Every structure is written in structure tokens, then in C-alpha cells.
């Protein structure tokens with residue numbers, strides 16, 4: 001008689017290298033450091049991942065949501081994953097064993113069972129909503145991929161920031177001509193910069209939030225705008241040359257770029273006209289806020305009554321993208337609060353300081369069920385903004401933990417930081 005065969009099955013978490021845009025969101029989100037990367041691919045450590053799903057909703061492309069049933073002993077090693085250009089098919093041997101196991105021979109070891117709730121997602125690990133607002137329009141995603149990008153023509157490229165300032169931020173308008181590229185405010189696109197990396201591979205796409213509303217930068221045109229900061233230094237302040245940002249900022253009218261996307265299915269605006277938008281951003285994080293604000297401005301004549309409140313941080317007035325157009329918007333349309341951090345002779349001021357100063361009005365919005373909150377910009381602001389929201393809520397007698405959970409559940413708290 002044969003000895004019993006061990007059939008330990010692993011539902012291995014993998015990342016699809018074909019649609020992954022290497023934005024680092026999954027690696028930043030993973031609470032147990034199960035995700036890592038090299039110059040080629042983002043990969044998941046099979047022996048560390050517990051299937052908590054925290055990384056799945058924030059992924060803009062869905063590349064993260066891939067699973068293969070494998071014999072545990074045959075789990076794909078990191079070196080294998082680093083070398084992939086495409087995901088392997090589901091192996092027939094493991095699939096056969098899984099089928100047998102699922103038909104009663106032995107229950108499969110399902111990573112998703114370990115730490116997840118009913119929907120497979122451990123919501124406590126996610127700080128913002130994993131669902132869009134109930135009235136959001138349905139987005140298209142991944143119409144164009146690394147392997148099948150579309151092309152757009154540059155129809156405008158303007159510097160937004162003062163010529164004398166360090167921040168070189170551009171407003172770039174791309175026209176898709178007759179190719180379909182339907183977008184919603186809050187979505188992003190990927191740009192494929194030309195050329196190759198030091199080891200001869202094509203550059204991966206870089207992701208940029210769309211700064212224009214769904215009906216075009218120019219209403220009725222098939223175009224989108226982006227807000228791009230030329231990267232000349234890394235996070236530590238050392239010299240760095242942003243491959244894609246420099247490419248984009250140097251583009252001229254008539255140049256053609258390769259585009260993939262659109263991406264993003266949750267950081268979307270509500271469409272019911274009495275919904276309120278509480279928008280908090282720094283620097284180029286203003287792109288989705290501009291898109292949403294402009295959409296509401298265009299829609300305003302058609303009966304939108306909800307409030308718009310904006311907190312926007314930049315080093316100085318000259319370094320704040322869209323300063324002129326923003327401050328020209330009517331006060332009864334948008335309540336704009338600017339925070340400058342590097343104005344000579346003035347104390348450093350961040351968006352969260354401005355929020356605290358407006359605590360009464362922010363608390364009023366927090367108390368309204370139609371309020372949707374959007375945070376976009378520097379990673380560092382996320383903690384500060386959540387802390388300010390907590391303090392403001394508590395100061396107004398609102399129980400923050402309960403409100404936070406409600407906001408997340410109802411698709412009313414959206415965080416996108418980098």
C-alpha cells in the first residue's frame with residue numbers, strides 16, 4: 001500500500017508584469033513587507049505573504065490581484081518572478097491536485113483564509129476607501145497596456161510655476177485624436193518614456209493623475225491634461241534625473257507619446273449634485289482636485305449644490321500650480337485655503353495647519369453624510385492630515401474611529417500619496 005502523499009497547496013499571490021506600472025503602491029501598502037522589487041519586476045514573497053489583501057484595492061491597474069494554485073514545495077521563487085515578462089499559466093499538475101483537494105480529498109491551503117474578512121479583505125489594514133462613492137460613474141481601466149499602448153499628440157505644454165523658482169511644474173495637454181480614451185476625474189494614465197534602462201530594457205510606464213475633467217481639458221475634445229513636476233532630486237535631496245518627468249516637461253507641441261491606461265477605480269468623484277468635496281493636496285497632488293473642481297464648475301449650471309472646500313499646500317505662491325485660475329474661482333463656488341511652507345519671514349505652514357484653523361467648517365462637513373474626502377500629494381502628509389481630521393472631529397464631539405470606518409465603508413475617504 002502506498003504511503004499518504006502530502007498535497008500542501010498554496011494559493012500563491014503573484015503580480016502581473018505585463019500590466020504592473022511599478023508605482024510602488026503595493027510595496028508601500030503591504031503591512032508585513034511581503035512585496036519587493038528589482039529593476040525589472042515587483043514580486044511577492046510566497047513564504048511571507050498571508051493573503052491579507054491590503055495591497056489589492058490600492059493597486060491602480062489590478063496587476064496585484066493574481067493568484068496561482070501551486071504545490072507549496074513548487075512555489076515560484078523570487079528569482080523566477082524577477083525574470084518574468086508574463087505570468088505563467090495555471091499549472092495543470094497543481095490545478096489537478098487542487099481540484100482533487102476541493103472535491104473533498106484534502107482542503108486546500110488558501111492564503112486568503114488567513115487574515116481576511118468575508119470579502120477577502122482585511123479592512124483594518126487599509127486607511128482609505130476601497131470602493132468608489134455610490135454615485136461615481138463607472139470607469140474604464142487598462143484599455144491600453146505595456147504591450148499595446150496608444151499614442152497621443154502633445155497639444156500644449158506650459159510651465160505653471162514661477163520661472164525663478166526651483167519647482168518646475170508643467171501643465172501638459174495630450175490629444176488622443178480618434179482613439180478612444182475615456183477617463184474620469186481621479187483616474188491616472190501611464191506614460192512610456194522612450195529609450196532603455198542601463199541594462200538595455202525598455203522603461204516601464206510612469207503614472208500621472210489626470211488634471212482635466214471627463215469631457216476633456218477643452219470641453220468636447222478627446223484630450224487630457226497632466227500636472228508634471230520635473231524631478232531633479234530624490235527624496236533624500238540627492239541629485240536625480242527623473243526619466244519620465246524630464247521627458248514630459250521637455251515635450252513640444254506636435255510630439256507623440258505612448259500612453260497606457262486609464263487606471264483607477266476608486267479615487268473617483270461622487271456624481272450626486274448635493275455631495276460635498278473636501279479636497280486636501282500638496283504640489284502636483286492638485287491634479288485630481290483640479291479635474292474634480294473643473295467638472296463641478298462645468299456642472300454647476302446644471303444644479304450642483306454641494307460644497308467644495310480645498311486645502312492646498314506648496315512651498316510658496318509662485319510654486320503652487322494653478323495659483324491664478326484657482327484664486328479667480330468664485331468664493332461661493334469653492335472655499336480655498338492655501339498653506340505655504342517656505343515664504344521668507346513667515347512660519348512654515350502645512351495643509352493640516354490650515355485645516356485646524358478652519359476646524360469649525362471642516363467639522364461641519366465631517367458631520368454631513370454627503371461629504372467625500374480626497375487626499376493627494378506627498379506621502380508624509382497622510383499621517384498629518386488623518387491626525388488633523390481626528391482632532392477636528394473629536395473637538396466637535398464626533399467619534400473619529402466610528403466616522404473613519406463609515407467613511408471608508410461608504411467610499412468617502414480617498415487617499416493617494418507618493
Ligand code: A2P
Pocket residue numbers: 167282283284313314315316339340341342350351352378379380381382384
Ligand atoms: P516643505 O517646505 O517642508 O517641503 P513639494 O514642493 O516638495 O512638492 O511639497 C509641497 C508642499 O508640501 C510643500 O509646502 C512641502 O513643505 C509640503 N510638505 C512636506 N512635507 C509635508 C507633510 N508631512 N505634511 C504636509 N505637507 C508637507
